[in-house]
Amino acid sequence: MSLRNRELLHLLAAGLLVGIGFASVYLAREAVVSPSAVAYVAVVGAVLLLGHATVRLTIPFADPYVLPVAGLLTGIGMTLIYRIDPDRALRQSVWVAIGLGVFVVVCALLTDHRSLDALKYTLGVASVVLLALPMIPGLGETINGARLWIRLGPIEFQPGELAKVLLVVFLAGYLRDNREALRGRGRLPLPSPKHAGPLLLVWGGAMLVLLGTNDLGGGLLYFSVFVAMLYVATGRATYVVTGLGLFAAGALAVYRVTPHVADRVQIWLHPFDDPSDKGYQLVQSIYAIASGGMFGTGLGRGVLETPSGTTYIPYLETDFIYAALSQELGLAGAAGVVLLFLVLAYRGLRIAMLADDGFSKLLATGLTVSIAIQAFIIVGGVTGLIPLTGITLPFVSYGGSSIVANFLALALLLVVSDSVNRRSFGIQERQAIRLLRERRRP
Amino acid sequence: MNAEIRRVFIVLACLFAALVGMGTYWLWRAPDLEARRDNPSLVVRQVTVKRGLIYASDGRTVLASNVRREVQGRTWFLRRYPRAGLAAHAVGYSTLGRSRAGLEESQNDFLTGSNGDFSTALDRLKDKVAGDVQEGNHLVTTLDATAQRVALDALGSSCGAAVALEPATGRVLVLASTPTYDPNDVESDFAAIEGIRAQCDDPAPLLDRATQGLFIPGSTFKLVTAAAAIDSGRYDEDSTFLDRGYCIRYGKRVTNYADQDGPEVFGRVTLAESMEHSINAVFCDIGTELGPQLLLDYAKRFGFYAKPPLDLPSQERVASGLYEDGELYEPRAASDVDVGRLAFGQERLLATPLQMAMVTAGIANGGLVMKPHLVDRLLEPDGSILTTTRPEALGQAISPDAAAQLSRMMELVVESGTGTAAQIAGVRVAGKTGTAETGRDGRNDTWFVAFAPAESPTVAVAVALSDQAGTGGATAAPIARRIIESLLRSSA
Numbered sequence: 001m002s003l004r005n006r007e008l009l010h011l012l013a014a015g016l017l018v019g020i021g022f023a024s025v026y027l028a029r030e031a032v033v034s035p036s037a038v039a040y041v042a043v044v045g046a047v048l049l050l051g052h053a054t055v056r057l058t059i060p061f062a063d064p065y066v067l068p069v070a071g072l073l074t075g076i077g078m079t080l081i082y083r084i085d086p087d088r089a090l091r092q093s094v095w096v097a098i099g100l101g102v103f104v105v106v107c108a109l110l111t112d113h114r115s116l117d118a119l120k121y122t123l124g125v126a127s128v129v130l131l132a133l134p135m136i137p138g139l140g141e142t143i144n145g146a147r148l149w150i151r152l153g154p155i156e157f158q159p160g161e162l163a164k165v166l167l168v169v170f171l172a173g174y175l176r177d178n179r180e181a182l183r184g185r186g187r188l189p190l191p192s193p194k195h196a197g198p199l200l201l202v203w204g205g206a207m208l209v210l211l212g213t214n215d216l217g218g219g220l221l222y223f224s225v226f227v228a229m230l231y232v233a234t235g236r237a238t239y240v241v242t243g244l245g246l247f248a249a250g251a252l253a254v255y256r257v258t259p260h261v262a263d264r265v266q267i268w269l270h271p272f273d274d275p276s277d278k279g280y281q282l283v284q285s286i287y288a289i290a291s292g293g294m295f296g297t298g299l300g301r302g303v304l305e306t307p308s309g310t311t312y313i314p315y316l317e318t319d320f321i322y323a324a325l326s327q328e329l330g331l332a333g334a335a336g337v338v339l340l341f342l343v344l345a346y347r348g349l350r351i352a353m354l355a356d357d358g359f360s361k362l363l364a365t366g367l368t369v370s371i372a373i374q375a376f377i378i379v380g381g382v383t384g385l386i387p388l389t390g391i392t393l394p395f396v397s398y399g400g401s402s403i404v405a406n407f408l409a410l411a412l413l414l415v416v417s418d419s420v421n422r423r424s425f426g427i428q429e430r431q432a433i434r435l436l437r438e439r440r441r442p
Numbered sequence: 443m444n445a446e447i448r449r450v451f452i453v454l455a456c457l458f459a460a461l462v463g464m465g466t467y468w469l470w471r472a473p474d475l476e477a478r479r480d481n482p483s484l485v486v487r488q489v490t491v492k493r494g495l496i497y498a499s500d501g502r503t504v505l506a507s508n509v510r511r512e513v514q515g516r517t518w519f520l521r522r523y524p525r526a527g528l529a530a531h532a533v534g535y536s537t538l539g540r541s542r543a544g545l546e547e548s549q550n551d552f553l554t555g556s557n558g559d560f561s562t563a564l565d566r567l568k569d570k571v572a573g574d575v576q577e578g579n580h581l582v583t584t585l586d587a588t589a590q591r592v593a594l595d596a597l598g599s600s601c602g603a604a605v606a607l608e609p610a611t612g613r614v615l616v617l618a619s620t621p622t623y624d625p626n627d628v629e630s631d632f633a634a635i636e637g638i639r640a641q642c643d644d645p646a647p648l649l650d651r652a653t654q655g656l657f658i659p660g661s662t663f664k665l666v667t668a669a670a671a672i673d674s675g676r677y678d679e680d681s682t683f684l685d686r687g688y689c690i691r692y693g694k695r696v697t698n699y700a701d702q703d704g705p706e707v708f709g710r711v712t713l714a715e716s717m718e719h720s721i722n723a724v725f726c727d728i729g730t731e732l733g734p735q736l737l738l739d740y741a742k743r744f745g746f747y748a749k750p751p752l753d754l755p756s757q758e759r760v761a762s763g764l765y766e767d768g769e770l771y772e773p774r775a776a777s778d779v780d781v782g783r784l785a786f787g788q789e790r791l792l793a794t795p796l797q798m799a800m801v802t803a804g805i806a807n808g809g810l811v812m813k814p815h816l817v818d819r820l821l822e823p824d825g826s827i828l829t830t831t832r833p834e835a836l837g838q839a840i841s842p843d844a845a846a847q848l849s850r851m852m853e854l855v856v857e858s859g860t861g862t863a864a865q866i867a868g869v870r871v872a873g874k875t876g877t878a879e880t881g882r883d884g885r886n887d888t889w890f891v892a893f894a895p896a897e898s899p900t901v902a903v904a905v906a907l908s909d910q911a912g913t914g915g916a917t918a919a920p921i922a923r924r925i926i927e928s929l930l931r932s933s934a
Contacts, residue, residue: 228450231446231449231450232443232446232447232450233443235443235445235446275478275480276480283480284482286468286475287475287478287480287481287482287483288483289465289468289469290468290469290471290472290475290476291472291475291476291481291483292469293469293472294469303482303483303486306482306538312482326465331462331465331466331469334462334465335462335465338458338461338462339458341458342454342455342458345451345454345455345458346451349447349448349450349451349454352447353444353447353448358443361443361447365447365450369450369454372454372457372458373454373457376454376457376458376461379461380457380460380461380464383461383464383465383468384464384468385460385461385464
């Protein structure tokens with residue numbers, strides 16, 4: 001079976017699963033939800049098939065599992081958002097369509113991802129500007145203690161999500177250029193000040209962002225992606241150790257001066273000390289997870305709303321969507337979603353390993369790790385494994401910026417995969433396609 | 443670089459495994475998380491069950507019912523209390539947010555049908571299989587709705603409580619505490635409850651003054667002193683004493699409480715006359731003679747120093763006895779207690795109206811104290827009887843003969859002593875007043891305890907009020923009289 005047919009088959013399987021999910025939500029909550037829901041499934045299904053068609057036409061050698069896994073995660077997210085708030089599901093389906101639009105454009109126009117290498121400094125600066133945007137008075141919005149949003153008319157956007165992708169492109173180019181110098185000589189990596197400077201700059205930048213936006217989760221995300229890429233580029237575990245040490249030191253300093261961060265840590269350590277006020281979100285999240293049991297209450301049958309119709313857990317459809325998932329689909333369903341992220345990480349890192357140039361390897365690693373670590377940070381926060389920080393669960397959570405940014409990352413990853421596989425076949429582009437067509441003839 | 447990428451994957455795999463591990467941990471902790479009161483799944487499980495109704499003793503007057511509401515595609519049963527504050531402290535409340543109190547709390551397992559009873563469990567299984575709503579057992583209380591209303595009206599805006607028991611069975615006929623509150627407001631309008639005012643500094647409407655309110659028993663405790671004096675064989679109703687108008691303990695003069703009608707100094711009197719006129723000096727002498735240990739032993743026989751075994755939640759019941767710094771206090775040596783003042787219910791003695799009602803009912807029942815109870819019977823959802831409460835004895839506090847002597851003495855109190863305000867035409871009423879000074883002017887704790895008809899008692903009542911300017915005979919006795927009248931009428 002060709003790569004693309006395999007992809008189509010898995011997409012159809014994903015579509016079937018999501019369809020069953022929507023049907024069970026509809027059956028369980030007939031009195032509340034509208035039958036127009038079919039439209040949302042249709043939108044998601046159509047855009048995913050459109051994505052598939054784009055891949056088939058423009059990057060036919062790309063990995064066949066990445067898109068179905070991302071599609072299934074998106075579908076699970078849509079199902080849960082639809083279950084929590086049908087109106088938001090409509091808006092989310094619009095965002096998924098926009099995200100797929102970005103996906104299509106990148107696949108079609110980006111013929112060679114290595115051309116991004118030339119733009120790395122521009123993209124690096126752009127990502128810093130994006131990160132700093134919410135700090136501008138008048139433009140930035142503070143939600144739930146963190147200053148991460150900008151408001152343009154009716155549209156709220158989280159520029160940090162986009163900055164994450166651009167930062168990975170910049171780091172891939174920069175680290176490829178300087179990996180020898182950064183590796184240093186001898187037992188310890190001792191890069192010259194010229195090369196160490198930018199690293200400290202990145203560290204300082206992450207800390208500054210953390211302080212300026214109160215976003216512990218974002219800081220941790222950027223920094224772990226940075227450390228992972230630095231490790232892959234240099235092979236020096238010392239960077240990981242010192243990197244994490246520096247982050248811990250920085251976080252401790254922030255913990256000391258910022259009450260918001262200190263609160264989060266206290267809640268994490270003692271969630272049941274103040275279950276009705278400060279610890280409320282986490283405690284309710286834990287209740288939801290525990291009450292789901294092994295197989296959950298079933299979609300639409302969990303206890304998510306109070307009699308007045310509001311949800312017990314605030315930000316249920318964004319940060320806490322994993323709690324809703326755990327309650328209604330149980331540990332089995334939640335572990336299944338974690339497993340999907342593991343598959344995504346596996347395929348993404350496999351693309352990185354197959355690549356034969358440093359830039360592609362680093363780019364694929366960075367993109368994959370950014371999605372996987374983001375999933376870990378929010379699921380870990382919601383389950384109480386690590387301090388809770390507000391961040392979306394990639395592809396699953398409600399949120400436009402997150403969906404668009406993640407589909408952008410997905411497109412870049414698949415473009416890398418396509419070019420890697422093409423070359424591993426050792427054939428030029430036109431020949432490859434010709435060969436493919438011949439193989440298909442009886 | 444590939445080796446590093448592989449290690450990155452291993453780290454990610456470990457992190458993800460930790461996430462699943464954390465989820466498993468919460469699953470393992472689920473049983474004790476379920477038990478936490480703010481857990482919505484527990485709350486919702488409670489409201490999706492159709493709780494059993496709570497009735498007054500007539501089996502018709504509904505004290506607690508349900509309204510059905512469709513919320514988010516789910517059927518909820520929200521609790522309603524059609525009689526508002528009529529039996530608020532006994533019935534309690536069951537809400538989504540503020541949990542439960544009263545019988546709603548103590549009988550929750552039965553009311554939700556989740557008790558271990560076999561036939562209930564079978565019904566619940568049938569409901570589950572049929573997809574029906576789980577229904578709880580109905581509860582019929584021992585409360586007399588009419589007398590309950592009379593008691594609340596009679597207590598009015600004062601801060602106090604009234605308890606009426608059936609002496610032979612321990613059935614709680616009236617359990618009233620004022621100010622009362624509307625249990626419906628606990629859910630929807632808590633500010634209304636907080637705004638309730640009454641004739642005391644801290645109205646605390648949610649406090650059940652009948653079972654949790656500690657009042658200084660004052661002269662009503664003379665019943666216990668006299669019980670000890672007679673039952674121990676040292677004295678009888680005809681024993682004579684010399685009242686000098688005061689009694690000296692540790693060099694301090696204890697004077698009689700000014701009796702409105704009688705002379706200040708009575709001279710030579712019998713024990714019966716001392717009771718009739720509530721002469722402190724005589725009881726002070728008796729207490730000194732008997733010693734604190736014997737007095738407290740007899741108090742314990744009537745139930746002091748233990749939470750009364752009423753079928754309300756443990757946290758809503760308080761033990762009576764000597765208190766020091768807010769804690770129940772057991773004296774080690776006789777010299778720790780001013781026994782002379784203890785004998786007429788002062789010292790550091792505090793008692794709940796329920797406890798004094800138990801003393802009174804015990805005397806009325808020939809010295810046998812019965813276990814008080816509020817649950818008369820539990821019914822299956824279809825109305826058939828599940829269980830009926832059988833009367834249980836707590837113990838023989840004093841001999842029938844001693845009880846008979848006390849009864850005669852108490853009749854004198856109402857006939858010609860301090861409790862004449864409790865007289866009912868055609869009915870022999872036995873009673874005892876109490877006026878305890880709290881040390882602040884016009885802030886007396888006043889009491890009246892009584893039973894009737896004296897020859898074969900069917901009702902025993904204790905009324906206690908705080909922050910009163912008058913005496914127990916003037917303030918509490920008329921309230922007790924109205925309650926007794928109402929109960930005698932309904933039993934006739």
